[in-house]
Amino acid sequence: MMTEKRSSNWILGISAFYHDSAACLLQAGRIIAAAQEERFTRKKHDPGFPRNAVQYCLREGKVSLSDLSYIVFYDKPLVKFERLLETYLAFAPRGITSFLAAMPVWLKEKLLLKDLLKKELVGLYEGFKKSELPPLLFTEHHESHAASAFYPSPFERAAVLCVDGVGEWATTSAWLGEGNRVTPLWEITFPHSLGLLYSAFTYFTGFKVNSGEYKVMGLAPYGRPKYVKTIFENLIELKSDGTFRLDMEFFNYCTGLTMTNGKFDSLFDGPLRKPESPLTQREMDLARSIQEVTEEVMLRLGRTLHRETNAENLCLAGGVALNCVANGRILREGPFKRIWIQPAAGDAGGALGAALAGWHLFENKPRKVCTSGDDMRGSYLGPSFSNEEIEQFLKEKNAPYVRLSDEELFARIADEMASEKVIGWLQGRMEFGTRALGRRSILGDARRPKMHEP
Numbered sequence: 001m002m003t004e005k006r007s008s009n010w011i012l013g014i015s016a017f018y019h020d021s022a023a024c025l026l027q028a029g030r031i032i033a034a035a036q037e038e039r040f041t042r043k044k045h046d047p048g049f050p051r052n053a054v055q056y057c058l059r060e061g062k063v064s065l066s067d068l069s070y071i072v073f074y075d076k077p078l079v080k081f082e083r084l085l086e087t088y089l090a091f092a093p094r095g096i097t098s099f100l101a102a103m104p105v106w107l108k109e110k111l112l113l114k115d116l117l118k119k120e121l122v123g124l125y126e127g128f129k130k131s132e133l134p135p136l137l138f139t140e141h142h143e144s145h146a147a148s149a150f151y152p153s154p155f156e157r158a159a160v161l162c163v164d165g166v167g168e169w170a171t172t173s174a175w176l177g178e179g180n181r182v183t184p185l186w187e188i189t190f191p192h193s194l195g196l197l198y199s200a201f202t203y204f205t206g207f208k209v210n211s212g213e214y215k216v217m218g219l220a221p222y223g224r225p226k227y228v229k230t231i232f233e234n235l236i237e238l239k240s241d242g243t244f245r246l247d248m249e250f251f252n253y254c255t256g257l258t259m260t261n262g263k264f265d266s267l268f269d270g271p272l273r274k275p276e277s278p279l280t281q282r283e284m285d286l287a288r289s290i291q292e293v294t295e296e297v298m299l300r301l302g303r304t305l306h307r308e309t310n311a312e313n314l315c316l317a318g319g320v321a322l323n324c325v326a327n328g329r330i331l332r333e334g335p336f337k338r339i340w341i342q343p344a345a346g347d348a349g350g351a352l353g354a355a356l357a358g359w360h361l362f363e364n365k366p367r368k369v370c371t372s373g374d375d376m377r378g379s380y381l382g383p384s385f386s387n388e389e390i391e392q393f394l395k396e397k398n399a400p401y402v403r404l405s406d407e408e409l410f411a412r413i414a415d416e417m418a419s420e421k422v423i424g425w426l427q428g429r430m431e432f433g434t435r436a437l438g439r440r441s442i443l444g445d446a447r448r449p450k451m452h453e454p
């Protein structure tokens, strides 16, 4: 039997089991709460089932699992499995090692994902029965990204570009957002991926894939674009419309457990940098070069999409849309009047997109465009704590503290920062997405060279 609340359109979106697990709660299309699991477990990019994030979202909405109309998962595991199998067959017998390494996980967990999800959800609350669970729906990975980019944006009509590593098959996808629909236009599929190309350089420069990409972007201004030509001549065939193909001879991610191979090494002056070893000019030059290549691809894709859709606005999502330097160039040099980027552009935002796709695409509910700001409400969608709750916690832990008025606090913080102290700052609801936007931030004085040191 449907509860009273179940008919009032509560939808839970979930992304999990890859990286950046998250949950998001909607009521009648309005975002009530969204959070990443890593913020609760303190495991960066936590890929597990987002039990804390789900529990938080339901608490924030004051609803239970049985009140939900349905739960939407952010990708289609069976299609992903098909990609894994087909990739293996295309390269067989090369790749047997990574195939064998991946298979047990896939067979045990991912193929039975629906059962696993149900088990995890039922396990969230004592005494909760499987029969009380709402129906489960699945969206496609890039559909989730596209929905997360368009629906909360302040645009009635927009071109939508999603660029990431890979979901099921798509690695780059173009959409038209209009009214309450996002309509697919075209896509580029695995293994040809701008996100994976960038990650290959992240790996080669000694950083962690799916995590250290921002370090590569940060390193780029210190380098010279020395390898741009080498990249274009060997790794990526870029057409004038921005579509591309990678030469898989240089990469190992289809067949091995690494991103690059010996051919890649010889192209870029020797083996990869060992993680944590000193950075050299070569890494900075590599970073600058792949950054320039990425910007060029994004600019061309943007121009093509503009020509095809005649849209004034552009929405972006997918991990590559976290590359704010490339986004800045699209804004300054591209043909669009305005651009809007999903703050949780990576896979965490897939939870939000999946829920919104459930509401607008599956339910066909109309969309009311938010004209002041956007529907993400500054992306402040996570938990908050009152002063009383914080004080209670500190007392329980026997932690030393002082309570200051705002006036005293700001002066004190300014003094501490001026004397090269680092401040942990918490106020209001937590940000959803990778960026610290003043609610959970680490503050330091940017004028001091010491503050830049690792």
Ligand SMILES: [Fe+2]
Binding pocket: 141, 145, 164, 165, 166, 167, 318, 319, 346, 347
């Ligand atoms: Fe993605």
